[in-house]
Amino acid sequence: MRGRGAQAVDRRSRAGVGTEARPRRTTAAAVATGSWLLRGNDDRLAVYALVEGGVHRWTETAVAGGFRSGPDFFPAEGLTALAVAQGANRYAHFLGRRETRQGGGVPKVDLLYAVQYQSGRTLGDWRSLGNPYRDPKDAASLGVPAAAVDGQGTVHVFVSGGPGGVMFRRESKSGAWEAWQDLRGGAVAGVPAAAANSAGLVEVLAPGNRSVMRWVQTEPGAVLRRAQDLMPAPAPGSAALLETAPGVFTAYWSEQSGTGVYAQRPGEWALPAGGAPGEGAHATLRARVDGYDCTLLAHQGRTGTAVLGVCGTGGESGGLWWTDTGMPCAGPPALALDGLGRVVMAMVAPDGGVLVNRQRPEPGLTLSDWERLPDA
Numbered sequence: 220m221r222g223r224g225a226q227a228v229d230r231r232s233r234a235g236v237g238t239e240a241r242p243r244r245t246t247a248a249a250v251a252t253g254s255w256l257l258r259g260n261d262d263r264l265a266v267y268a269l270v271e272g273g274v275h276r277w278t279e280t281a282v283a284g285g286f287r288s289g290p291d292f293f294p295a296e297g298l299t300a301l302a303v304a305q306g307a308n309r310y311a312h313f314l315g316r317r318e319t320r321q322g323g324g325v326p327k328v329d330l331l332y333a334v335q336y337q338s339g340r341t342l343g344d345w346r347s348l349g350n351p352y353r354d355p356k357d358a359a360s361l362g363v364p365a366a367a368v369d370g371q372g373t374v375h376v377f378v379s380g381g382p383g384g385v386m387f388r389r390e391s392k393s394g395a396w397e398a399w400q401d402l403r404g405g406a407v408a409g410v411p412a413a414a415a416n417s418a419g420l421v422e423v424l425a426p427g428n429r430s431v432m433r434w435v436q437t438e439p440g441a442v443l444r445r446a447q448d449l450m451p452a453p454a455p456g457s458a459a460l461l462e463t464a465p466g467v468f469t470a471y472w473s474e475q476s477g478t479g480v481y482a483q484r485p486g487e488w489a490l491p492a493g494g495a496p497g498e499g500a501h502a503t504l505r506a507r508v509d510g511y512d513c514t515l516l517a518h519q520g521r522t523g524t525a526v527l528g529v530c531g532t533g534g535e536s537g538g539l540w541w542t543d544t545g546m547p548c549a550g551p552p553a554l555a556l557d558g559l560g561r562v563v564m565a566m567v568a569p570d571g572g573v574l575v576n577r578q579r580p581e582p583g584l585t586l587s588d589w590e591r592l593p594d595a
Contacts, residue, residue, distance in 0.1 A: 370419015
């Protein structure tokens with residue numbers, strides 16, 4: 220992979236980073252969690268961002284054709300966090316944490332859910348999934364949700380709160396939502412991470428104070444069971460999952476004391492993979508680079524810029540090749556493959572603008588200039 224960090228720094232003005240302030244309503248209020256850069260069922264990419272009063276969406280005008288219009292706005296008042304997930308059918312599922320205040324009392328907090336079935340189409344109606352905690356103070360402490368979609372298209376929602384552990388809710392086969400279940404576990408530090416593998420089985424990671432807690436499904440539709448915790452101790456909210464062999468997830472997380480990224484597969488020891496990550500999670504992706512099966516990680520680096528790492532899939536023991544893009548980001552970037560199989564990276568700039576770049580059609584993993592998506 221050829222780095223373009225110095226060139227990326229010079230291109231900040233062209234990308235619009237650090238230019239005049241824009242109305243707050245039109246820019247991202249926070250970075251979404253999960254896969255907020257998605258390829259739809261027509262192979263067009265879409266970018267989703269939480270903004271004041273709802274969600275913005277930009278959709279490619281053609282397959283691998285860039286984001287030349289938008290954003291579309293979908294109102295949802297009171298959202299403080301947004302999680303996005305996608306299943307094998309490429310429907311996009313949205314979980315929002317909503318907070319409303321009446322007078323000066325404890326805020327009322329619940330989770331909202333909506334789904335988009337086709338690229339460029341509207342979102343369905345938002346509906347409340349309630350709150351797993353009855354005590355008002357515990358309910359107000361509800362964290363940021365994570366979601367995964369199993370092989371049957373069933374949405375699984377995970378969230379933590381003040382009492383500790385992970386709460387879990389999913390759709391039933393009839394389309395109704397089952398009751399909240401307590402997966403237990405210790406105190407959760409930051410946002411959990413959830414994903415489903417090619418066999419349709421769901422796994423969830425939850426960074427704790429001393430280890431990464433882990434729950435797995437052993438068969439489709441089964442209750443998630445606690446598996447062995449992962450060590451060393453993680454940085455809050457830094458866990459991520461990537462399927463690196465059929466049905467096998469590799470877990471990635473940042474080590475708590477700042478020694479870098481670790482990777483672990485079931486039945487193996489944790490492997491140091493280098494890097495100098497800052498706060499937040501890692502975006503993960505598998506891609507073919509010059510004909511080789513590669514694993515890509517992206518995160519906000521310790522200096523606040525977007526950093527991209529790559530290694531041969533399964534080759535974390537040799538470390539990743541890390542490249543700093545030089546572009547400041549507000550929270551973790553996102554990764555996806557476009558309809559031509561090229562790597563695309565998206566991030567939210569410190570001023571709330573959304574930036575995207577794309578792998579150049581040349582040998583190696585060289586990224587193009589950053590493109591700032593249109594503001595409303």
